[in-house]
Amino acid sequence: MGNFKSTFSSTLGKKLIMALTGLFLCTFLIVHLVGNLQIFSHDGGKAFNEYSYFMTHFPPIKIISYLLYASIIIHAVYALILTLHNQKARPVKYAVYEGGKNASWSSRNMGILGTVLLIFIVTHMANFWFKYHNDMVPFVEYRTSLQTGETTVKEIPASEFRDFVKYVDNGVEIVRAKDLYQQVSYAFQNVWLVILYVVAMAAMGFHLYHGFWSAFQTFGWDHKKYMPIVSFLGVWVFAVLIPLGFAAMPLYVYFTK
Amino acid sequence: MSKHMNLTIKVWRQKNVQDKGGFKTYKADNIADDMSFLEMLDVVNEGLTKKGEDPIHFDHDCREGICGMCSLYINGRPHGPKTAITTCQLHMRSFNDGETITIEPWRSGAFPVIKDLAVDRTAFDRIQQAGGYVSVNTGGIPDANEIPVPKPIADEAFNSATCIGCGACVAACKNGSAMLFVSAKISQMALLPQGQQERYQRAQAMVNQMDTEGFGSCTNTGACEVECPKEISLTNIARMNREYFTAKFFKEEEMH
Numbered sequence A: 001m002g003n004f005k006s007t008f009s010s011t012l013g014k015k016l017i018m019a020l021t022g023l024f025l026c027t028f029l030i031v032h033l034v035g036n037l038q039i040f041s042h043d044g045g046k047a048f049n050e051y052s053y054f055m056t057h058f059p060p061i062k063i064i065s066y067l068l069y070a071s072i073i074i075h076a077v078y079a080l081i082l083t084l085h086n087q088k089a090r091p092v093k094y095a096v097y098e099g100g101k102n103a104s105w106s107s108r109n110m111g112i113l114g115t116v117l118l119i120f121i122v123t124h125m126a127n128f129w130f131k132y133h134n135d136m137v138p139f140v141e142y143r144t145s146l147q148t149g150e151t152t153v154k155e156i157p158a159s160e161f162r163d164f165v166k167y168v169d170n171g172v173e174i175v176r177a178k179d180l181y182q183q184v185s186y187a188f189q190n191v192w193l194v195i196l197y198v199v200a201m202a203a204m205g206f207h208l209y210h211g212f213w214s215a216f217q218t219f220g221w222d223h224k225k226y227m228p229i230v231s232f233l234g235v236w237v238f239a240v241l242i243p244l245g246f247a248a249m250p251l252y253v254y255f256t257k
Numbered sequence B: 001m002s003k004h005m006n007l008t009i010k011v012w013r014q015k016n017v018q019d020k021g022g023f024k025t026y027k028a029d030n031i032a033d034d035m036s037f038l039e040m041l042d043v044v045n046e047g048l049t050k051k052g053e054d055p056i057h058f059d060h061d062c063r064e065g066i067c068g069m070c071s072l073y074i075n076g077r078p079h080g081p082k083t084a085i086t087t088c089q090l091h092m093r094s095f096n097d098g099e100t101i102t103i104e105p106w107r108s109g110a111f112p113v114i115k116d117l118a119v120d121r122t123a124f125d126r127i128q129q130a131g132g133y134v135s136v137n138t139g140g141i142p143d144a145n146e147i148p149v150p151k152p153i154a155d156e157a158f159n160s161a162t163c164i165g166c167g168a169c170v171a172a173c174k175n176g177s178a179m180l181f182v183s184a185k186i187s188q189m190a191l192l193p194q195g196q197q198e199r200y201q202r203a204q205a206m207v208n209q210m211d212t213e214g215f216g217s218c219t220n221t222g223a224c225e226v227e228c229p230k231e232i233s234l235t236n237i238a239r240m241n242r243e244y245f246t247a248k249f250f251k252e253e254e255m256h
């Protein structure tokens, strides 16, 4: 154990922790984005609400979600520890500093970008995660006729809602769920929240523009043949595609609802 | 005929480690554009000496870009505005008549200022002493080409070995990290057969010493690679990470 302690307390070890937690959070982004795409399906939020129930109740996913919360905290705490350490490494600052001449803007501002993301994550979880877990969202009932495939959506009062149910009765499929979809539609009526989301996603783009590639460099996984692929994924998938996908959601809701 | 120019230089003056220090402004008049940056300082110093003032202290030795002794953080960049050269190789033609040039020492807690622009870089020596060596048996002299080394590997090791230990990487890094230097020193030996005996012990010992000296932690900005006069690449840092983690997670028994 002593060995591990000394490894992870070295500057390299702390970087390794940053890289591991950071990459784990990157993989989560893919899952989160793909799942959330159901916001775009025209079914009164049925698929989205069933998916949110699944994500909050399927045990393996619950375990992963705890790992995720831990990763966010560890990533932020270690970033702070390393930043303080690095500031101590240069007690007297330069009077003239031309950082832009030798390093990218993203790479020099990971801390600021990360702080924006942390603020975003807290707001995001307060708006949806917290309200969902504390029954502060509306409830909904979907009745789908198995013959015609037609769905009727009805808001139900909290008193009538016990737990998520999905059953078939007389050729009608009934789903009762917490209506996170409604909560999403409601929240994104607020233009400031929409702006915060779009700004945060831009910050995420810049954060991952440097961060994704950086994690591989820290692992020591650089190779002439494979590094271009990693860089390509980092830029086009993680810094462009994924943030665009996420940013599209609040914009879509704001402009269509 | 070379052109001449008049410059203003803002120089960091500091009596010793304890002194707080501050900037002082001097005129550098009639400077030929084919002088090196250090020669320009020589001219200024001559003037100061004649006036009975204390000349500006700065480090230098070979003045041909091979010893790593010269330093200087010029207008916000180590070794000035050009890439792949040391300050002694920087010519005044890179500046314009009438320009004000700000000259600062390397800023790093691990490189305390000795006087003015001269900093103490013995932290690098201690890192080298911690593991930057190979064991060689005494006895008869082995044949020079006895151990074959593939050409690409030999080239790569040579590239790493060109590090002159100037410290520009530390000066350039926003984190004050010494990882480019340390990784070049670890790489040059990890790549070659002669360096295998101490391979994993070396990676651990040198990283350990680097941390003890109080250098910062790399965030892969790549500023070091851009500013390094010998163009040591970031690949070296990735290799160092690999060496270190391999040592720590799989080869610890080889560490004394």
Ligand code: SF4
Binding pocket: B162, B163, B164, B165, B166, B167, B168, B169, B170, B180, B181, B184, B227, B228, B229, B230, B231, B232
């Ligand atoms: S790696 Fe480059 S910048 Fe750093 S000490 Fe060596 S030669 Fe100088």
Ligand code: FES
Binding pocket: B059, B060, B061, B062, B063, B064, B065, B066, B067, B068, B069, B070, B086, B087, B088, B089
């Ligand atoms: S004085 Fe030797 S490298 Fe500049």
